[in-house]
Amino acid sequence: MNPQVTSLSPHWEHFHHGADVGVRGFGRTLEEAFAQAALAVTAVMIPPGEARQKESVRIECDAPDREILLVDFLNAVIFEISTRKLLLGRFDVRISDGVLRAQAWGETAEPGRHEPAVEPKGATFTQLKVEHTPEGWLAQCVIDV
Amino acid sequence: MEAAKLTRINDFTWRIEPHGATRVPAVIYADSNLLHGMDEMVERQLSNVAALPGIVRAAYAMPDAHWGYGFPIGGVAAFDPAQGGVVSAGGVGFDISCGVRTLTTGLKTAQLREIADKLADTLYARIPAGVASTGAITLDDAEMTAMLQGGARWAVARGWGDERDLARIEEAGCMAGADPAQVSPKARERQRREMGTLGSGNHYLEVQRVEHLYDEKAARALGLRIGEVVVTIHCGSRGLGHQIGTEFLREMVIRAPEFGLELPDRELACAPIESELGRRYLGAMRAGINCALANREILTHLTRDVFREFFPDASLELLYDVSHNTCKEEAHLLEGRPRRLFVHRKGATRAWWPGHEDLPPELRPIGQPVLIGGSMGTESYVLLGCESGRDNAWGSACHGAGRRMGRNQAARHWKGKWVVKKLAEQGILIRSPSLRGVAEEAPGAYKDASAVVECAEQAGLARRVARLRPMICIKG
Numbered sequence: 001m002n003p004q005v006t007s008l009s010p011h012w013e014h015f016h017h018g019a020d021v022g023v024r025g026f027g028r029t030l031e032e033a034f035a036q037a038a039l040a041v042t043a044v045m046i047p048p049g050e051a052r053q054k055e056s057v058r059i060e061c062d063a064p065d066r067e068i069l070l071v072d073f074l075n076a077v078i079f080e081i082s083t084r085k086l087l088l089g090r091f092d093v094r095i096s097d098g099v100l101r102a103q104a105w106g107e108t109a110e111p112g113r114h115e116p117a118v119e120p121k122g123a124t125f126t127q128l129k130v131e132h133t134p135e136g137w138l139a140q141c142v143i144d145v
Numbered sequence: 146m147e148a149a150k151l152t153r154i155n156d157f158t159w160r161i162e163p164h165g166a167t168r169v170p171a172v173i174y175a176d177s178n179l180l181h182g183m184d185e186m187v188e189r190q191l192s193n194v195a196a197l198p199g200i201v202r203a204a205y206a207m208p209d210a211h212w213g214y215g216f217p218i219g220g221v222a223a224f225d226p227a228q229g230g231v232v233s234a235g236g237v238g239f240d241i242s243c244g245v246r247t248l249t250t251g252l253k254t255a256q257l258r259e260i261a262d263k264l265a266d267t268l269y270a271r272i273p274a275g276v277a278s279t280g281a282i283t284l285d286d287a288e289m290t291a292m293l294q295g296g297a298r299w300a301v302a303r304g305w306g307d308e309r310d311l312a313r314i315e316e317a318g319c320m321a322g323a324d325p326a327q328v329s330p331k332a333r334e335r336q337r338r339e340m341g342t343l344g345s346g347n348h349y350l351e352v353q354r355v356e357h358l359y360d361e362k363a364a365r366a367l368g369l370r371i372g373e374v375v376v377t378i379h380c381g382s383r384g385l386g387h388q389i390g391t392e393f394l395r396e397m398v399i400r401a402p403e404f405g406l407e408l409p410d411r412e413l414a415c416a417p418i419e420s421e422l423g424r425r426y427l428g429a430m431r432a433g434i435n436c437a438l439a440n441r442e443i444l445t446h447l448t449r450d451v452f453r454e455f456f457p458d459a460s461l462e463l464l465y466d467v468s469h470n471t472c473k474e475e476a477h478l479l480e481g482r483p484r485r486l487f488v489h490r491k492g493a494t495r496a497w498w499p500g501h502e503d504l505p506p507e508l509r510p511i512g513q514p515v516l517i518g519g520s521m522g523t524e525s526y527v528l529l530g531c532e533s534g535r536d537n538a539w540g541s542a543c544h545g546a547g548r549r550m551g552r553n554q555a556a557r558h559w560k561g562k563w564v565v566k567k568l569a570e571q572g573i574l575i576r577s578p579s580l581r582g583v584a585e586e587a588p589g590a591y592k593d594a595s596a597v598v599e600c601a602e603q604a605g606l607a608r609r610v611a612r613l614r615p616m617i618c619i620k621g
Contacts (some may be wrong), residue, residue, distance in 0.1 A: 007431050016551045018184060018212045047277055064399060082335045083383045085277040098531075109277035110189035117581040118552065119345040119621075121387040122239045125398060125411040126214045143344050144214065144239045145552070 008136055012040035014125075015140045022127060023074070024140035030130070033137035034070060035091035038077050038104070041123075042088050044145060045081075045116035054104035062099040066130040072138050073100050074123035078143075081120065086111045102103030118145045146183040148172075157604035160203075161188065162311035166409075167195040173206040174538070174604040176422055179596060181461070184211035190310075194222050198417070199230025201479055201486065205538040207493050208600040209547040214238065215412030218492035221541045223477065224337040225486055226418040231406075233415035234397050234425055236342035236489040238470040239390035241430055242437035243348075243381030245516040245544075246314075246466035247527065247613075248445065249368040249375040250375060250452065250459050254354045257616065259439075260455050261574055264364060265354070265617045269450050269576035270343070270442065273342040280341035282443070289333050292340070293457060296435030296467075300442035305341070306461075310442065312505040314466040315495065318433050318442070322474075328385065332429075335384030336436060341443035345582060345621035347545075349518075350448065353525060353616035359609040363529055363593025367464055369611045376452075376461065378444050379471070379518050379612070380621075383439035391427045391434045418487055427472070429580075430543050434471060439465060442506050464527070465514035467494050469544045477539055487538050493551055496542040496607045513529050513544045515607045517598055521618040522568050522588030526598045526609060532607030542607035546594035555590035556581055564588075577620035586620060 007065050010032040015022035025054035034093025041047045059076045061103050064067035073093075095101075109116060126142040149161040152175065159180060169189030171191040175183060187210045194216055195204040201223050215235030224230030238513040257264065282294060284304075288546025292299045297318030300306040311318035335598040343350060353375050358364045369375070375421050382389075384565050397414035404417055474488045479486065497504055497513035504513055513547075514528035519525045523546070534540045550558070564587045570577055577583050602608050 010569060014553050016554070018186075019548050033452065038349065042385055047594065068398070071395065074453070078391075079331060079388070081277075083337075084388075087277075111275070111277070111578060113580040114277075115581060116345070117556070117579050117585055119276040122391040122394075124214050124239075125235075125394065125414070142214070 010036050012036040012043065014040060014043065016142070020142055020145050022140060022142045024138065027137055029139050030137045031093040031095055034073055035093045035095045036068065038074060038076060041074055041077055041143060044120050046087055046114055048089045050114065051087040053090055054107040054123055056105045057084070057086065057089045057102060058071045059102040064144040068127050069098065069100055069127060070130050071075040071125060073102065075125060075142065076103065078120050078122060082129065085115060087116070095138060120145055146175060146185055146188055147181055148180055151520045157282050157600055160572065161192060169190055169200050169203050171195045171196050171204045174211065174600065175208050176600045179208050179600055184212040185211060185316070187217045190215065190217040191220065193413055194220060196412065197229040197231055199224040201225050205541065207543040208604065209543040209545055209597045213491060215410055216489065216491040218542065219375060219547070220491045221489065221493045221538045222484040223539050224418065225484060228416050229485060231415035231422045232281045232472055233413060233419050233489060234393040234426055235412045235414050236429055237390070237472050237492055238491050239387045240381040241386035241389060241433035241470055242468040243470050244437060244466060244468035245377060245518055246441050247380045247464040247516050248376045248461040249464055250373065250461050252456060252459055255376060257352065262453055262615060265574040265576050266591060267454065268350065268448070268619050270618055270619065271447055271451050272621055274484055274578060276345050278342050279338040282340040283338050284336070284340060284382040286333065287334065290325040292439050293328055293432035293435050294323055295319055296438035297442040300439045306442040309607065310445065310463040313463040315468055318438055320431045321429055322391065322427065323431040323435050325428035325432050327425045328389060328432050332385045332388035332500055335388050339383040340440060342383060343444065343448060343619065343621045344378050344383055348621045349521065349588060350444065350619040351377045351606040351615050353377055353613040353615050355611055356524065356614040359611065359614040362583045363610045366511055367463055367514060367527065368611065369527065375613060376448055377516065377518065378453065380440060380442055380444065382433045383440060385436045386433040389429045389609060393429065396422060430472060434468060436494060437468065466515065467516050469494060492544050493541045494544045495540060496534050497540050498530045498532050498534045517543060517594055518545045519594040520546060520588040520591035521586060521615055521620060522571065522573060525613040526594065527611040527613065528598060528601065528607040528609050531605065531608045534607065536604050543597050543601045546591040546597060547588060548590045550590040552585040555587050558585045559584045559587040573615050575620060583620060
């Protein structure tokens with residue numbers, strides 16, 4: 001698979017995987033691409049715009065390379081979803097010297113108001129890619145759901 | 146997948162000869178239709194597995210095999226520790242010991258039809274299902290450790306299950322060798338309020354009727370009678386299993402060079418069985434199996450409570466409980482000599498043949514029940530392990546239908562409300578917290594389980610005993 005980056009504006013998309021869901025973030029910077037990939041994880045459950053920004057959470061992780069850092073970051077996001085029942089609709093990511101510090105905003109899932117489709121179990125190393133293209137940054141992997 | 150690239154053994158067995166870095170052949174069980182529909186990635190992933198250190202005899206793919214993570218889903222492989230064999234977190238998967246159990250009720254379909262709507266509503270109200278759902282049980286750290294050590298036995302001891310269930314669960318309800326100390330605080334935190342929850346995605350609780358018997362004598366031995374009602378539960382080790390998988394996969398990826406492992410796919414991450422990391426993973430993974438066994442036992446307890454309100458005299462008996470995503474140390478004959486092998490089943494079911502010493506006495510003459518889930522609109526099956534399973538894939542069979550369509554594609558194709566309405570017209574009641582979730586799980590998004598089990602039978606992996614038809618489905 002060789003996705004084309006068509007726009008400099010940050011955005012996310014899902015890509016096909018037989019049983020699960022591929023998440024892909026694009027950005028002008030590495031940080032934007034990571035933030036967009038995290039929004040794509042939220043989008044596995046609900047449209048990210050439906051998560052009101054009522055509370056925030058801080059995430060910090062470090063890894064030996066950028067690709068493992070993406071997996072670690074998305075798994076840290078999944079941990080917050082799992083333990084605090086959070087639906088996160090905005091991410092601010094900073095990366096420096098292999099250390100990622102992020103703040104995310106969202107709200108607790110409310111049965112009846114939200115109807116999350118499926119629970120992300122973990123970010124995998126399948127189709128994992130973090131790369132700088134002439135058009136910008138791309139960050140992607142498959143999420144086991 | 147193209148049959149021309151494979152060696153045909155018979156109509157249901159295909160072989161990829163050793164090539165390149167592979168150490169053993171790969172064997173695919175499929176008829177020509179299933180083979181044609183199989184993703185090319187199954188062949189590549191199976192060949193990667195066949196190249197791992199210490200693999201013995203062959204890497205196997207079941208008839209429902211599809212593209213997975215590292216290992217194909219529907220993949221089976223055994224490793225010999227004496228030959229440098231490995232254990233792979235990717236080869237087990239994130240949802241450790243995800244599995245299925247079926248309960249007989251002795252109730253007639255007509256009895257159930259009278260109260261079906263109320264029963265569906267009550268099950269939906271009492272069985273926590275869907276994203277962000279929590280159970281009524283909160284575990285402190287000491288109870289978490291006891292649960293991870295004891296599995297379904299722990300649940301029974303705490304009053305959330307029945308002693309007589311234990312013999313009908315793999316490992317008699319408690320996986321030996323669990324090491325709760327290897328389960329991290331994060332994994333424990335994810336599970337603290339998730340005991341007795343169904344989860345989401347393809348997990349479900351279904352009330353079904355026995356529609357057809359292929360072997361009346363064996364069905365009678367399992368308590369299955371035509372027109373009677375059974376309950377089937379499909380779920381796994383919830384957040385705890387997912388977190389164990391996440392953490393050990395990462396550590397195995399990073400430490401692979403230390404063990405001299407060159408991985409063609411990082412998701413194949415593994416460690417020698419006889420290494421500190423391999424032992425730690427096995428201890429944690431076995432604790433994850435116990436979590437899944439305890440979870441399904443608690444869900445059974447909740448289900449019995451609900452049925453008791455509607456049918457005070459009904460007795461829900463556990464037919465059997467199978468696990469899909471595991472690595473188990475098992476005794477097998479290798480080149481005529483007894484060996485202890487570590488058998489990975491990733492999206493595959495153990496299917497002990499008749500006479501296997503691990504089976505409870507009442508099942509030993511007929512073999513291990515194999516429970517195959519369909520989609521919420523289609524048939525499920527009860528099979529039994531058969532004698533030829535001894536020589537085929539270490540006593541393993543398929544696990545389900547497998548997806549035909551991605552989740553997003555299904556959600557674009559169907560609306561949840563339409564799926565619920567159409568199934569209601571067929572007499573199948575759906576209860577779910579998410580209509581999008583229902584659309585993603587639409588029956589049309591799945592392959593035909595009937596073709597898969599028929600092939601499993603013809604390939605000599607397991608034989609059909611009964612076909613089940615859904616009546617109520619609680620979908621996470």
